[in-house]
Amino acid sequence: MGTLRGPAAALAACAVMSACGVSQDNDHATTTSPAAAEETINPWDLPIEQRPALFDPCAEIPIEAVEQGVGGPVEKVEEYTRHQPGGLMVCGWSSDEVDLSVLATWKSRDDYLGDAMFEVLDPRYEVMGRPGLRVVESDDLSEKTCIQMLFTDRGTVWTKLDLFGAFHEFKGERFTDPCDSLDEAMGPIVASLPKGDYQ
Structure with a gap:
């Protein structure tokens, strides 16, 4: 079985790590930080x-x-x-x-x-x-x-x-x-x- 190269390898790595994000203009990859996690909503x-x-x-x-x-x-x-x-x-x-x-x-x-x-x-x-x-x-x-x-x-x-x-x-x-x-x-x-x- 062959190894993944280039873009296919990068996509596989993102799928495994689940931390990759892409900017809206698709220029570059960004990392999701804990600060971007869902904010706690005050029910009141x-x-x-x-x-x-x-x-x-x-x-x-x-x-x-x-x-x-x-x-x-x-x-x-x-x-x-x-x-x-x-x-x-x-x-x-x-x-x-x-x-x-x-x-x-x-x-x-x-x-x-x-x-x-x-x-x-x-x-x-x-x-x-x-x-x-x-x-x-x-x-x-x-x-x-x-x-x-x-x-x-x-x-x-x-x-x-x-x-x-x-x-x-x-x-x-x-x-x-x-x-x-x-x-x-x-x-x-x-x-x-x-x-x-x-x-």
Whole structure:
């Protein structure tokens, strides 16, 4: 079998290396650099209809992670469930001490910051190294709820914890701060949440 020579050899080398490119006027060969690789697109810059599918907490958070987070068995609360792809996805679980719900939407950080329904506790609060927005509901006079929002590549994912009872018990301890309880509950759940920390 003969060897390839001239242009045929050059084409074969390009096919093997997969790094050759040709300028539009075909004058000379160029090398594709890593900088020319596809740029990462911020999904929040796209029209709603072109964004990735919203995170689905019912399908993507194992109940075992929720139970580990709250320290005991939970039941899925069907009344909390919303399944509106592109608009709103919600799932909730309940134990004897707490309700925990996870919601996904494309409502932005600025929208939440300007929403009178929420009081901002910390605009850059981190949970497990994930920066987000820590808020409480403005009408929560009993101080039994806390919400952490993460702005991900599959929407705003917010996790809400609601303590039951007059004693605000969590894992058997009384007078627990709901935000401290939320931090603890989110620990095992964060691994299931979508990536991307958009501010």
